[in-house]
Amino acid sequence: MNSSIFGKFAEDAVNFLFSHFRGGFDAFSAALGAVIKVLEDGLGAVPFIAMLVLLMALALWRKGVVFAVFVGAALWVINYMGLWAQTVSTLALVVAATFFSLVIGVPLGIWGARNRRVEVVLRSLLDFMQTMPAFVYLIPAVILFGLGRVPAVIATIVFAMPPVVRLTTLGIRQVREELLEAGRSFGSTDAQLLWKIQLPNALPSIMAGVNQTIMMALSMVVVASMIGAGGLGEYVLSGIQRLDIGIGFEGGLGVVLLAIILDRLTESFGVKSKKAKKKVVSTPVKPAAPGKAAQT
Incomplete structure (x- = not known):
């Protein structure tokens, strides 16, 4: 089947990049692979008991006793099924993809919130990224980066980044205008308005974007396993290839339990920030007067 002019254009663009920038x-x-390996080795070096205690303590702090018990039970089930190593590998991929999605996505969201034309361009691009089937991202990723974890992480970044960009833009746009006017009246610069007023007040929305980015990254686990990502996705893929219900169910259960833990923990940071925002009213700091007031 011959591709149309659009498919031919996409193919030529990828081939051009591969031919002229292969060294880059x-x-x-190599650099991204080293980062992923360090992250995976670091998480893998932590004993299961230590990780269990750490995550239960974090769950107790953020959500309470009930969720801490659930986290302990979920991790015990994962370890009992013999999937702890695969879970750590999947967690490393999700953390790496989420980190780079935030490094790229948050600045783009800020830029879009401060520039209408940029927002229009970003909105169209993000619509394209979110509606394109996830499998399509694997093709250019494999051509440009080969098989393995690196193309899997890159495809996951492209797939998972839109929520944090959108919600960062939305959060900054929803900051009350009176707060910005108060900041300007006290002589705050644009950078001060951003760091001291807009970002703190937009934090609940940004954390919601982080939460959605993590969930979308996890949803790419099985898809990315087709190009050598490993982890729980590879276990699920093995069950599909063998038509083994037991293996597929265990791998899927591991993904679900990990997703619930990460979802509730990241969600709690957004909820806490929202509660704090209601209690504290952000007010700009008035600069000191050049001289002392006259005493009577």
């Missing part, structure tokens, strides 16, 4: 892609792949 290889260097980037």
Whole structure:
């Protein structure tokens, strides 16, 4: 089947990048692969008991006793099924993809919130990124970076980044105008308005974007396993290939339990920030007067 002019354009663009910038892609792949390996080795070096206690303590602090018990039970089930190593590998991929999604997405969201034309361009691009089937991202990723974890992380970044961009823009746009006017009246610069007023007040929306980015990254686990991502997705894929219900169910259960833990923990940070925002009214700091007031 011959592709149309649109498919031909996409193919030519990828081939052009591969032919002219292959060295750059290889260097980037090596650097990103090293980061992923360090992250995976670091998480893998933590004993299961230590990780269990750490996550239960975090769950107790953020959500309470009931959720802490659930986290302990969920991690015990994962370890009992013999999927702890795969879970750590999946967690490393999700953390890496989420980190780079935030590094790229939050600044883009800020830029879009402060520039209408940029927002229009970003909105169209994000619509394209969110509606394009996830499998399509794997093709250019494999061509440019080969098989393995690196193309899986890159495809996951492209798929999972839109929520944090959108919700960062939305959060900054929803900051009350009177807060900005008060900041300007006290002589705050644009940078001060951003860091001291807009971002703190937009934090609940940004954290919601982080939460959605993590969930979308996890949803790419099985898809990315087709190009060598490993982890729980590979276990699920093995069940599909063998038509083994037991293996598929265990791998899927591991993904679900990990998703619930990460979802509730990241969600709690957004909820706490929202509660704090209601209690504290952000007021700009008035600069000191150049001289002392006259005493009577």
